[in-house]
Amino acid sequence: MESKTIEPEDITKWMDDVKIGGADLPGGKGIVNAIRPPVLKETRFGPRKMSQIVIDGSDGSTIYVNLFLPQQFPMVHPKSN
Incomplete structure (x- = not known):
């Protein structure tokens, strides 16, 4: 299995795409408020x-x-x- 290093910008991109219950969470900031x-x-x-x-x-x-x-x-x- 090939391992891949995740660059900081990849994590930021992933956080931008996070959805909880179908709601968009801009910049991932909503994930902190949701929990x-x-x-x-x-x-x-x-x-x-x-x-x-x-x-x-x-x-x-x-x-x-x-x-x-x-x-x-x-x-x-x-x-x-």
């Missing part, structure tokens, strides 16, 4: 401060992001001589 931005829904706290955030995704999905805080995994520093 709502992700929204932070909830912050869950575990024994070591913030451990999970819940995000409403732009497509209606729910995204759970687990946070691994530094104090949960302390760094072991080598001893200097």
Whole structure:
């Protein structure tokens, strides 16, 4: 299979041709407005401060992001001589 590098102007051309629901989106700008931005829904706290955030995704999905805080995994520093 032959790979092809997409030049920036090709991407711009593709964005100009994007249609959602039959509506023309000039310059692709409508694609950002057509899909709502992700929204932070909830912050869950575990024994070591913030451990999970819940995000409403732009497509209606729910995204759970687990946070691994530094104090949960302390760094072991080598001893200097």
